[in-house]
Amino acid sequence: xxxxxxxxxxxxxxxxxxxxxxxxxxxxxxxxxxxGFVHLSIGQEAAQAGIIDCLRKTDYKxxxxxxHGAIALCGTDKKRVMAEIFAKATGINGGRGGSMHxxxxxxxxxxxxxxxxxxxxTCLGTAFASQxxxxxxxxxxxxxxxxxxxxxxxxxxxxxxxxxxxIIYCLLNNQYAISTHYTEAHPQQQLSTWAKGYEVPSExxxxxxxxxxxxxxxxxxxxxxxxxxxxxIEFMTYRWQGHFAGDPAAYRPDDEVKEWIENRDPIKLxxxxxxxREGCSEExxxxxxxxxxxxxxxxxxxxxxxxxxxxxxxxxxxYADREVEDR
Amino acid sequence: xxxxxxxxxxxxxxxxxxxxxxxxVFILGEDVAKMGGDFGIxxxxxxxxxxxxxxxxxxxxxxxxxxxxxxxxxxRPVPEIMFADFITCCYDQLVNNAxxxxxxxxxxxxxxxxxxxxxxxxxxxxxxxxxxxxxWLMNVPGLVIVMPTTxxxxxxLLISSIRNNNPVVFLEHKLLYNxxxxxxxxxxxxxxxKAEIEREGKDITIVATQTALKLAHExxxxxxxxxxxxxxxDPRTIMPLDKExxxxxxxxxxxxxxxxxxxxxxxxGAEISAIISEHVWEYLRAPIMRVTSLDVPVAFAPVMEDYxxxxxxxxVKACREVMEY
Ligand SMILES: Cc1ncc(C[n+]2csc(CCOP(=O)(O)OP(=O)(O)O)c2C)c(N)n1
Ligand SMILES: [Mg+2]
Numbered sequence: 001x002x003x004x005x006x007x008x009x010x011x012x013x014x015x016x017x018x019x020x021x022x023x024x025x026x027x028x029x030x031x032x033x034x035x036g037f038v039h040l041s042i043g044q045e046a047a048q049a050g051i052i053d054c055l056r057k058t059d060y061k062x063x064x065x066x067x068h069g070a071i072a073l074c075g076t077d078k079k080r081v082m083a084e085i086f087a088k089a090t091g092i093n094g095g096r097g098g099s100m101h102x103x104x105x106x107x108x109x110x111x112x113x114x115x116x117x118x119x120x121x122t123c124l125g126t127a128f129a130s131q132x133x134x135x136x137x138x139x140x141x142x143x144x145x146x147x148x149x150x151x152x153x154x155x156x157x158x159x160x161x162x163x164x165x166x167i168i169y170c171l172l173n174n175q176y177a178i179s180t181h182y183t184e185a186h187p188q189q190q191l192s193t194w195a196k197g198y199e200v201p202s203e204x205x206x207x208x209x210x211x212x213x214x215x216x217x218x219x220x221x222x223x224x225x226x227x228x229x230x231x232x233i234e235f236m237t238y239r240w241q242g243h244f245a246g247d248p249a250a251y252r253p254d255d256e257v258k259e260w261i262e263n264r265d266p267i268k269l270x271x272x273x274x275x276x277r278e279g280c281s282e283e284x285x286x287x288x289x290x291x292x293x294x295x296x297x298x299x300x301x302x303x304x305x306x307x308x309x310x311x312x313x314x315x316x317x318x319y320a321d322r323e324v325e326d327r
Numbered sequence: 328x329x330x331x332x333x334x335x336x337x338x339x340x341x342x343x344x345x346x347x348x349x350x351x352v353f354i355l356g357e358d359v360a361k362m363g364g365d366f367g368i369x370x371x372x373x374x375x376x377x378x379x380x381x382x383x384x385x386x387x388x389x390x391x392x393x394x395x396x397x398x399x400x401x402x403r404p405v406p407e408i409m410f411a412d413f414i415t416c417c418y419d420q421l422v423n424n425a426x427x428x429x430x431x432x433x434x435x436x437x438x439x440x441x442x443x444x445x446x447x448x449x450x451x452x453x454x455x456x457x458x459x460x461x462x463w464l465m466n467v468p469g470l471v472i473v474m475p476t477t478x479x480x481x482x483x484l485l486i487s488s489i490r491n492n493n494p495v496v497f498l499e500h501k502l503l504y505n506x507x508x509x510x511x512x513x514x515x516x517x518x519x520x521k522a523e524i525e526r527e528g529k530d531i532t533i534v535a536t537q538t539a540l541k542l543a544h545e546x547x548x549x550x551x552x553x554x555x556x557x558x559x560x561d562p563r564t565i566m567p568l569d570k571e572x573x574x575x576x577x578x579x580x581x582x583x584x585x586x587x588x589x590x591x592x593x594x595x596g597a598e599i600s601a602i603i604s605e606h607v608w609e610y611l612r613a614p615i616m617r618v619t620s621l622d623v624p625v626a627f628a629p630v631m632e633d634y635x636x637x638x639x640x641x642x643v644k645a646c647r648e649v650m651e652y
Contacts, residue, residue: 098627114455149384
């Protein structure tokens with residue numbers, strides 16, 4: 001069933017916004033303003049925005065390391081998500097976590113863990129808590145094609161399937177784990193078949209078609225809310241940039257990158273659909289884009305003007321009930 | 328012939344030369360083959376020996392498990408774990424298999440694996456990509472823990488590790504990859520079980536590892552101006568440890584400072600301190616001091632990360648305190 005025009009317009013706004021978000025992060029990462037390294041999600045907006053759009057605030061969300069976009073859309077104050085990546089005191093975690101560790105419990109964004117495969121088992125616990133307390137909140141966990149190699153993924157699927165835990169495993173198959181193509185790391189041609197051994201319903205969808213993303217995610221959520229257990233969805237997509245901002249990604253064929261950018265850009269595809277099927281005008285979409293651009297400019301300004309954290313705060317919150325000794 | 332190369336290049340060269348010398352040596356790990364490693368350390372190996380360089384899935388447990396099994400069959404695997412923080416994902420294979428294999432088979436089989444991994448803070452990557460892990464492994468008899476600091480050590484110690492019949496965890500430090508120094512072109516070994524006295528002195532002994540060695544040298548230069556002579560020891564291999572060199576030094580100077588980048592509690596420094604108390608406490612003229620990180624996870628923001636790490640001024644302060652005691 002096709003999504004309504006209003007919903008598609010909202011998704012267009014979200015996707016455009018997170019693309020712009022990442023473009024700015026890339027600029028400031030490359031010029032050294034943002035410390036450390038960042039994994040950009042440009043090219044994966046349909047999956048990120050589509051999945052998050054299906055969720056309630058009380059659903060548990062475990063983004064992955066390439067998750068700025070999804071994180072920004074969870075309902076958090078977006079500028080504080082960006083400020084965290086900028087290592088500022090105004091960041092959602094006060095600058096202690098950075099790009100890979102943007103958590104916001106208020107909106108049940110449980111954050112990523114720098115150890116791949118780790119959240120794939122932590123998410124069992126949030127799903128268990130929902131089941132235990134009899135709520136119908138679901139848990140969504142994002143993972144990459146490479147991460148599927150971790151043993152935790154097997155343990156998680158096995159337990160979730162056996163106990164019928166309300167988890168939606170969202171595998172964003174962008175086809176590479178750093179330099180390694182997924183077909184060199186796994187025997188399956190489609191990674192959704194991987195879940196069959198655990199008798200977990202699974203499917204592969206076009207992760208760059210936001211309608212397909214939403215439809216598959218909603219089917220899975222409905223099952224989970226009804227207590228029918230986990231679903232495993234493979235979203236086929238592509239990251240335009242290298243593994244991290246600055247990675248030249250010499251391991252990918254140029255024509256492959258070109259094909260995905262020119263012909264499978266999720267934002268362009270949605271725009272075409274909005275115009276041809278929904279009768280939107282260019283101006284209408286440009287207005288949305290202008291608004292997003294304005295919002296992004298404000299966020300960047302906020303980040304650049306925000307103070308650095310206080311150094312001594314590095315000692316805070318190591319223990320729940322006591323301070324750590326300073327020198 | 329010697330020339331100046333980087334620590335990273337020295338490791339790469341050692342790998343090439345051992346692959347060349349012994350066809351039972353092979354490498355495996357995430358992105359180590361075609362791309363040549365996340366930090367570029369295994370570059371060129373796959374091009375020369377495509378069947379002896381394997382890219383794996385993200386599967387640390389399988390990487391070390393495979394290495395252990397292959398080692399029993401007489402191969403010499405050199406697996407890479409991309410960041411030392413991820414050894415938690417293969418901890419069982421390291422602790423309950425590799426470390427005990429020689430013992431379990433009663434010496435009839437060995438475990439000649441060399442697990443290369445990179446540790447340490449300083450690149451603004453927060454608490455899951457910045458840890459120093461030697462203390463996680465020090466309580467596991469059967470492991471050899473090597474911590475090279477200079478390019479010369481990196482090459483010689485890696486060659487020795489690969490030829491050694493024990494499971495070696497070879498802890499590289501990411502901030503050292505680009506540091507340069509003299510390295511002979513030809514293959515050479517360094518005694519794995521011998522500490523190095525890097526600087527001779529008579530008033531204070533500083534035992535330091537990796538990035539803390541630089542702090543120790545800077546502090547020694549400052550103390551020299553104050554008329555204090557500092558001896559600096561690089562243990563190179565921290566387990567099994569060359570206790571004798573450290574004990575002899577402290578018996579001479581009567582003062583000991585241990586400096587390392589990892590947290591203080593339960594760290595390498597605690598062990599050295601205990602060894603000295605057991606053996607030569609009567610020679611001590613001042614309490615033993617430790618200069619380390621604070622006992623907290625490493626935060627992301629540069630001001631916070633810098634705050635928790637040990638600095639030269641902390642070593643200088645410790646030197647003055649032991650002299651004034
Ligand atoms: C346990 C563990 N192993 C390795 C890494 C290093 N690492 C971070 S991301 C990554 C590749 C992940 O690939 P994939 O899951 O496909 O996600 P993508 O980067 O493509 O979004 C690797 C190897 C890690 N962070 N944790
Ligand atoms: Mg991937």
